[in-house]
Amino acid sequence: MPRALDPGRRAPCGAASLPATDAGCEEVATRFRALSEPTRLKILRRLARGEASVSEVVADVGGTQANVSKHLAVLLSSDIVRRKRQGGRTLYAIADPALLSICSIVGEGIERAARVRAAEILGMAPRP
Amino acid sequence: MPRALDPGRRAPCGAASLPATDAGCEEVATRFRALSEPTRLKILRRLARGEASVSEVVADVGGTQANVSKHLAVLLSSDIVRRKRQGGRTLYAIADPALLSICSIVGEGIERAARVRAAEILGMAPRP
């Protein structure tokens, strides 16, 4: 049984938290791993503008068709994108709009960390 | 110059979105990669309960001290945790509370996908 039925169970309190179980940690880690490749983020950036076929993604992202197709398969198996056949083509689209919020939060965190680091370099708070 | 000053630039519209530049994609991917290991999520789950020394994290997460220390170094280099020396120990703490929201969103997405998959298995909509 490769997938648990209660993969993302979290702490009972209403606040945001990390997965409470080890199995939940593994499921969440798997999804983060799907988002941990620059090429896949570029693919998602293209799909954020609307559903697209594989060749359209290739034209936008670059690289070989085989590589893009495999990355799309990874995103599909993680339920990050969905696909449907349209004639001879396969149209991919983002399945979970919450992904965009996630990437925004991460981007903001990077900006904040960069500001902190810049302030340290400028002498406001020397590194311990 | 290993780090850009504007790593997470996003689209001008107020809505959440993916990084606009390729460099931004790589920075965001690096941070997602730091979150893509179950052991590191377990470490963060421990740190979410409060700052802790390396040996305390080892006692909670398991594994060898060397491995936990290396994972903490990965989280530190991604600005996900911060550390300070206290006598002979090193105390680690979560640097960016937004991480908890991110993990919650991912966990909810997994739950939603599991519900959809369960509904498909129960015959409501056979897989294409």
Place this chain on the structure above:
DNA sequence: GACATCTATCAATATGTAGTTATATAGTAA
């Protein structure tokens, strides 16, 4: 039918990284 296009997958290589063991470094206590 033959042919072209689009997509998925296979095989092979190269790179990255998690884990272990052993060791080095730093701080504390005697």
Place this chain on the structure above:
DNA sequence: TTACTATATAACTACATATTGATAGATGTC
């Protein structure tokens, strides 16, 4: 000083995966 504890790092193995090229399968067109 020596001894002990806590943490970081180096060397190594093993495994996962990103990438490419070749190819197979499916669909549409002639």
